[in-house]
């Protein structure tokens with residue numbers, strides 16, 4: 001190899017690595033965007049809600065009653081926010097009105113559930 005061919009060769013390799021990086025990043029960005037729902041504990045952490053905000057300062061790591069959720073969330077406002085969800089409003093429903101226990105559907109540390117689905121196949125909510 002003379003000097004010019006060597007430079008061309010090195011340049012070609014540099015291009016390959018650079019473009020490879022772009023494509024790899026492109027693919028990575030796509031799969032990250034497709035990632036479905038973030039677990040609620042991570043979501044809350046992102047909103048500066050700490051473990052103690054839900055579990056208390058005594059550090060009790062057990063189920064958190066709905067009353068705790070209501071310190072930050074208002075059921076009437078929630079019902080208004082989701083009033084247009086079809087076929088029915090998950091936050092204002094026939095059985096519980098606006099007072100269905102949040103934890104029936106929303107799970108903080110695991111995948112949330114659609115509490116209505118076992119009895120009503122047509123209420124196919126996707127619960128965050």
Ligand code: HEC
Pocket residue numbers: 041044045049050051052053054055061062063064065103106107108109110
């Ligand atoms: C928004 C309220 C909320 C926040 C914030 C939260 N938790 Fe929880 N945690 C719950 C609820 C509700 C349960 C009951 C199970 C469930 O719904 O996932 C629970 C249950 C637990 C349990 C009992 C085991 C289990 O999964 O049932 C542990 C341990 C725990 N949380 C640890 C933590 C830690 C550590 C943090 C901070 C990183 C944290 N939690 C933040 C609401 C919260």
Ligand code: HEC
Pocket residue numbers: 040043044047049053054064065066068069070071072073102103106108128
């Ligand atoms: C210390 C305050 C606080 C507590 C306690 C709290 N949250 Fe939240 N939560 C927030 C904030 C802030 C947001 C972001 C703003 C919003 O969507 O209302 C949020 C958002 C959410 C969301 C929307 C997530 C999304 O993907 O849009 C759900 C669901 C939720 N909280 C459920 C709960 C449940 C269930 C409990 C009780 C176990 C709870 N929260 C307790 C502050 C709190």
Ligand code: HEC
Pocket residue numbers: 066069070073075078081082085090091100101102103104105106114115116125126127128
């Ligand atoms: C029957 C199941 C169910 C119950 C019970 C429930 N939710 Fe939800 N929640 C949902 C569904 C489904 C959505 C997503 C609505 C959508 O598609 O925008 C949601 C969305 C939310 C959001 C995000 C709203 C927005 O658009 O910004 C918050 C906050 C929330 N729920 C909090 C709560 C709290 C707090 C409680 C208890 C008072 C509760 N939820 C009870 C099913 C439920």
Ligand code: HEC
Pocket residue numbers: 088089090093094095100115116117118119120123
């Ligand atoms: C354990 C089974 C069960 C669960 C869980 C359940 N339902 Fe029902 N639901 C019924 C039965 C039985 C009826 C018929 C009796 C009546 O109308 O009250 C009904 C009736 C209804 C009706 C009126 C009739 C219709 O089909 O339009 C609505 C709306 C409804 N449910 C919404 C909900 C929502 C929203 C949830 C989740 C928060 C839910 N249900 C959870 C059993 C259930």
